[in-house]
Amino acid sequence: MDHFLTEQQTMIRDLARQIADEKIKPVAAHYDETEEFAWPIMKILADSDLFGVYIPEQYGGLGGGIMDMCLVTEELSRACGGIALGYAGTGLGTLPILLHGSEEQKKRFLPDIAKGKRLAAFCLTEAEAGSDAGSIKTTARKEGDKYILNGTKQWITNAGEAEIYTVIALTDKAKGIRGASAFVVEKGTKGMEFGKKEKKMGIRASATREVIFTDCEVPAANLLSKEGMGFIIAMKTLDTSRPGVAAQAVGIAQGALDHALAYSRTRVQFGQPISSFQAIQHMLADMGTQVEAARTLAYAVARMADSGAKSFSKESAMAKLFAGDVAMKVTTDAVQIFGGYGYMREYPVEKFMRDAKITQIYEGTAQIQRNVIAGHMIKESLKK
């Protein structure tokens, strides 16, 4: 389907695809197996300018938007959803600065991110604050011209590898979530440590660790916006990043579908390629249709975000929900088309199925997305 990309977006998509095909595909199984962080690939992405596609030109980027970020994330995810997350997780950690940072903060942090010299991460989730993100316990106490952070963030993508962390912490516990604030914390800040590396079902090339703050002193100049804006910043960040998760899900689904389609044409049973059987053809048709529908929704919402729309929270939740469910369905069917071979780790599709699952969970579970969507629908109907 023609999605009417601009010339620059076509260039970005083609280059991301070339990197995925030539550089990521040959090493995807290796990084899945070893769970190492794919620094050599990050270097290639940095040299190709792809880290800067969504960052304004005055901060060293290429001046595109969420749509451009989605195109890169999708193409990289076709080859490996885990390696793609090093890129997409940096986008998530960068958004709070991009959306709410001061001019000085943008000048300080964005150029290095745009060049791919430093990766970023977003720290919201805690052990007892997952879907219930309002229950975070990490605190930031103001002392003179700095804040003292205490608490533990959990399951942080890019933790340990990234150098720029945006952290949500309570500056006023009494106010609950309205007392939350957002900070930029740089790796190496005293009192900031990383927990053990999690062993995961999928996206194993991605680094997931705790980020632990013990009397960690952060300069007051690193407060984003003002005190009390933390939760709003977090929610706005997630609204903006969800089309990116949708794009990752679309990429994973497309990657699995590509494998399934190619395999169905070469696998011979009952004297003919299995692609000649209607049972397989109908599965392929459904998979192709679902992937295209998810992609179209993701692109539409990404463009809505780039248009400067005030609220796209409902649409963004819809894109993430739909694409995540499609990714799980399509990758499961891809394994089914491969049959017993699909279940074997020697073949590529079981990894796609493992990688797909997270897209129904992180940055808001599918159930939380439904809450968001229904909440907006009901609110809108009341206004009428």
Added chain:
Amino acid sequence: MNIIVCIKQVPNTTDVRIDPTTNTLIREGVESVINPFDAYAIEEAVRLKERCGGKVTVITMGPPQAETALREAISLGCDEAVLVSDRKFAGSDTWATSYTLSAAIKKIGAFDIILCGKQASDGDTAQVGPGISAHLDIPQVTYVKKIIEISEKTAKVERMMEEGYDVVETPLPCLFTVVKEINTPRLPSIRGLMKAKSAKPLKWTAEDIGAVPGLLGLDGSPTRVVKIFTPAPRKGGEMLKGDTSDISKELVELLKDIVTG
């Protein structure tokens, strides 16, 4: 440091077929790409620029569509591009081609290093690089696999041999042809691709480069192609059967027959 890279646009060799009646390459519908060996020369030129500073000028002789190859070279980090194109160049052999390129290089002006791929994947002669150095009367080192040291006046390189390598020191300016062991070419960057899109390669004709007319194209080419043919496919080997010691003796006799004729 002024670096010149000579490249050639060739048919993508992963998909080349020969017309059995005319014995020529079927060029229709075959994608044109930068000669794979030249990609290593481009990469090495850009690395030299990053190492020593300076400028990389990429040059090709070919039809107008060879401009695509020059743009690709710019997307990979070359600074300027020159397309030497004229109907008078048609039918050039390696002698005429290297003469033409050397005339264009003289027009570019001062240079320290000329880099070429070791050979083109279509003609496979490996003669144009050395030919250019002869026409320019500068030293050449072929099959370079590593540039160890480089200063304003000299360079020390490793030259690949069948067993091992030579270490060669040469004064500059010099021409190197490079092998694929020298580096891993990078992918383009978005900024490079954007630069390539808006780049305007210089276009020089035979007159622009001040070439002597009789030395160009078919007239300037001493090579004559007498016959091109597809060799007959080899017959299958003869299988010897039986006891190992018997068939070894039989094999020795057969080999003797071949050797003694």
